[in-house]
């Protein structure tokens with residue numbers, strides 16, 4: 001007996017023009033859609049070169065203390081970065097996921113609890129007095145810095161239509177985040193002669209399109225550091241990016257420590273297993 005050859009009859013008699021016709025009509029429709037999709041993609045690709053002139057410049061390569069398997073945050077840089085954030089960036093950007101209580105967290109800027117409380121107390125919020133009237137009360141460890149604007153419309157109205165994003169996770173939300181934000185902050189320049197600027201826009205080649213609604217926020221000596229560090233634009237940018245990266249990844253140091261511990265454990269385990277295997281099989285060879 002030869003092998004049984006499978007043929008369409010195995011499925012039983014198909015009603016002519018029934019299911020088969022339906023299936024093939026369905027296939028034609030799918031093929032049609034695929035073709036439409038492909039031509040759509042092709043036309044997108046054709047538009048690309050036109051955009052290329054406004055493509056963002058690749059960010060500067062900065063050496064960060066928090067990179068690499070043993071990376072940690074520089075405490076003084078985190079504290080200076082917080083100062084830059086609150087004195088400069090906070091007038092336009094919120095930082096919704098960092099409370100004053102986080103400022104004394106392990107792995108963070110290393111403020112003492114008393115310092116963090118004092119920082120919170122510098123700001124007010126709406127509260128109630130004894131008769132239930134709304135009055136200003138000091139912020140506490142559970143609060144964040146005050147939002148600069150009441151709502152999105154107010155934020156856009158104050159910034160020529162552009163919306164300053166919340167900066168809690170910005171270094172994670174952009175490719176090469178820390179390098180990118182650093183480059184953006186230090187990358188403002190006069191527009192080249194052939195570039196026509198839109199109203200209220202600022203020239204910055206690190207931003208897609210090269211025109212950004214944010215005016216250059218940093219200038220030399222924009223802040224005065226308590227530890228005497230010269231406040232150049234590069235230093236201010238370095239510090240605020242370090243701070244923002246901690247805000248985006250507050251457990252970075254703990255994560256790297258765990259990773260290292262796991263690696264050491266695995267190496268020791270491999271040595272032990274190799275030794276045990278050699279002993280057990282020694283007599284068999």
Ligand code: HEC
Nearest residue numbers: 088089091092159162163164165170181212213214217240
């Ligand atoms: C005068 C208001 C203002 C100040 C001060 C300001 N920004 Fe902005 N920022 C904006 C606006 C507006 C945008 C949105 C720009 C746009 O979309 O064109 C923005 C966007 C950004 C972006 C996002 C860029 C992107 O890729 O979308 C980052 C990062 C940023 N700001 C960081 C900072 C930092 C850090 C500081 C403090 C050193 C700061 N900004 C100070 C108004 C401000």
